[in-house]
Amino acid sequence: MKKIYLFLIIFILIVPFKIFSQNIYFSTPTSDSVYHIPYGGSVGIPYIIIHHSSISVYNYYAKLTYPDGHQSDWQLGIIVDETGTGGWWVTEGGTYQIQGKAWVKDNYTYQTYWVYRDPFSFSVIADPPDTSIKYDVNFQNNFIGVGNSGNIKVNGTIYSSPTNNFSVTQGTTIEGTAII
Numbered sequence: 001m002k003k004i005y006l007f008l009i010i011f012i013l014i015v016p017f018k019i020f021s022q023n024i025y026f027s028t029p030t031s032d033s034v035y036h037i038p039y040g041g042s043v044g045i046p047y048i049i050i051h052h053s054s055i056s057v058y059n060y061y062a063k064l065t066y067p068d069g070h071q072s073d074w075q076l077g078i079i080v081d082e083t084g085t086g087g088w089w090v091t092e093g094g095t096y097q098i099q100g101k102a103w104v105k106d107n108y109t110y111q112t113y114w115v116y117r118d119p120f121s122f123s124v125i126a127d128p129p130d131t132s133i134k135y136d137v138n139f140q141n142n143f144i145g146v147g148n149s150g151n152i153k154v155n156g157t158i159y160s161s162p163t164n165n166f167s168v169t170q171g172t173t174i175e176g177t178a179i180i
Contacts, residue, residue, distance in 0.1 A: 024051045024060070024102050024117050027083075033122040035090075039129045039171060042091045047098060049077060049084035055104040055115070060084020062101075065119065067094025074101070093126030129171025137166040139176040151179045 028048040029035075037043045049060045060077035062084070077084030084102065099119035105112045141150040141161035150161040154176045159165070161178075168174045 024049050024057075024100055024104075024115050026050075026098065026100060026117065026120075029098065029122045031120045031122060035122075035124045037091065037093060037124060037126045039127050042089045043124065044087055044089055045096070045098075045124070046087040047077070047085065047100070049100045049102065049117070051082070051102060051104065051115075054107050056107055057082070057084070058103045058105065058112070060086075060100065060102045062086060063099050064088050065097040065099075066090070067092060067096065067124075090124055093124050095121050096124055097121050129169070131169045131171065133170040134167045135169075137168055137174055137176070139163050139166070141178040153177045153179055 026047055027050050028046055035043045035045060045064070047062050049062065051057050057079070060079065060083075061074040062077060063074050064072040066072075072088065075086050075088075077086040079085075084100070090096070097119040100117035102115050103112065104115050139152045139154055139159075139162065141152045151158050152161045152163065153159075154163070154166060155174060158179065166174060
């Protein structure tokens with residue numbers, strides 16, 4: 001029994017505390033985070049990296065893996081109140097992964113080394129267009145008297161100019177051409 005206690009005491013004294021305290025983690029985003037991209041826009045993905053109190057951090061870095069598999073470069077975070085912060089703007093929905101690393105000094109052993117945060121996933125949803133938004137569209141042929149009667153072609157059908165019989169919803173298109 002004395003050997004077990006002696007082993008535990010030696011283990012605790014010899015093995016640097018960094019084994020237990022080297023963790024860095026993200027307070028933002030988390031694996032439960034869901035971000036929404038408004039139709040046709042983008043969304044900011046901020047990150048905040050926090051560390052255990054037994055280490056001092058010199059630099060924080062984060063890397064983003066996009067839904068198609070490509071990765072960003074390691075981004076140097078700005079240190080604010082002893083946390084690393086930064087972010088990206090994204091324009092596509094899907095499952096993203098983020099991972100972090102930091103160059104730290106152990107406050108007990110004064111050794112410097114890298115610590116890593118394993119990648120984890122979070123979601124970005126691209127919101128569909130708001131089809132309740134409608135726009136009224138007017139077309140007019142200003143080439144009247146130049147060999148035509150002022151007709152226009154809208155989505156492949158010929159109409160007399162001017163015309164205002166058209167509306168279009170967000171996310172759809174309409175095409176108008178003057179017939180010369």
